[in-house]
Amino acid sequence: MIIDTHAHYDDEKFDGDRDVLLTGFRERGVELVINAAADLDGCRNTMELINKYDFVYGMQGVHPDDVGALTEEDMTFLRENAKHPKVVAIGEIGLDYYWDKAERDVQKYWFKRQIDLARELKLPVCIHSREAAADTLEVLKEANAQEVGGVMHCYSYSAEMTEEYRKLGFYFGIGGVVTFKNGRKCKESVAKLPLECIVLETDAPYLAPEPFRGKRNESPYIQYVVQMIASIKGVTEEEVMRQTSENARRVYPKLASIG
Numbered sequence: 001m002i003i004d005t006h007a008h009y010d011d012e013k014f015d016g017d018r019d020v021l022l023t024g025f026r027e028r029g030v031e032l033v034i035n036a037a038a039d040l041d042g043c044r045n046t047m048e049l050i051n052k053y054d055f056v057y058g059m060q061g062v063h064p065d066d067v068g069a070l071t072e073e074d075m076t077f078l079r080e081n082a083k084h085p086k087v088v089a090i091g092e093i094g095l096d097y098y099w100d101k102a103e104r105d106v107q108k109y110w111f112k113r114q115i116d117l118a119r120e121l122k123l124p125v126c127i128h129s130r131e132a133a134a135d136t137l138e139v140l141k142e143a144n145a146q147e148v149g150g151v152m153h154c155y156s157y158s159a160e161m162t163e164e165y166r167k168l169g170f171y172f173g174i175g176g177v178v179t180f181k182n183g184r185k186c187k188e189s190v191a192k193l194p195l196e197c198i199v200l201e202t203d204a205p206y207l208a209p210e211p212f213r214g215k216r217n218e219s220p221y222i223q224y225v226v227q228m229i230a231s232i233k234g235v236t237e238e239e240v241m242r243q244t245s246e247n248a249r250r251v252y253p254k255l256a257s258i259g
């Protein structure tokens with residue numbers, strides 16, 4: 001069975017068939033899904049999903065693209081939601097210097113504030129970082145993020161950076177990109193990382209693996225990611241599923257306590 005540690009089933013691309021799709025997951029080999037919030041609406045919709053489906057867990061957080069208008073009131077809203085027993089992490093939070101939708105200082109401020117919130121609630125974090133490897137690491141260190149732990153989502157940085165994030169005890173989210181023909185960097189990361197540091201993720205509806213690249217992604221497609229990781233590591237697909245599920249429960253302890 002598979003644990004999809006990062007998906008966005010609140011996305012409008014699922015509006016037409018969300019219920020049919022999600023209720024069919026278990027039969028298709030998906031044990032648990034963690035719905036990641038990106039903005040405040042996403043946070044609200046994530047709470048609805050976790051209350052509706054027993055196998056859906058959630059994160060509460062605001063993505064760097066959407067921190068521009070955040071307020072203290074919003075932080076209170078996140079804090080209250082995140083106390084729910086099925087909210088397993090604060091995420092996705094971080095820095096995005098590719099889109100640069102908010103000023104970099106503003107991104108850093110709310111990134112740090114949300115790490116502080118995670119510490120206060122004793123929750124791990126799920127990190128979105130794009131073209132901001134060094135600054136992300138700096139904020140994580142300043143905020144003592146090794147005390148909360150978490151996952152580098154959709155991981156794509158260099159081997160040197162990987163070592164730095166590993167020193168903080170972070171896990172690495174691997175998804176569809178590892179199956180892409182131009183996914184060489186991601187394949188190299190998987191080759192170097194111990195299986196004990198990897199968790200599976202879709203980022204659905206985005207980043208569908210081959211042979212569905214470009215289409216809407218969904219958690220059962222993780223089997224193609226499992227196949228690729230198994231072939232890179234020279235282990236069975238069962239071993240990849242078993243170890244990554246164990247990792248997911250280790251990095252997100254609230255999963256283990258309920259599941």
Ligand code: NI
Nearest residue numbers: 006036092203
């Ligand atoms: Ni995401």
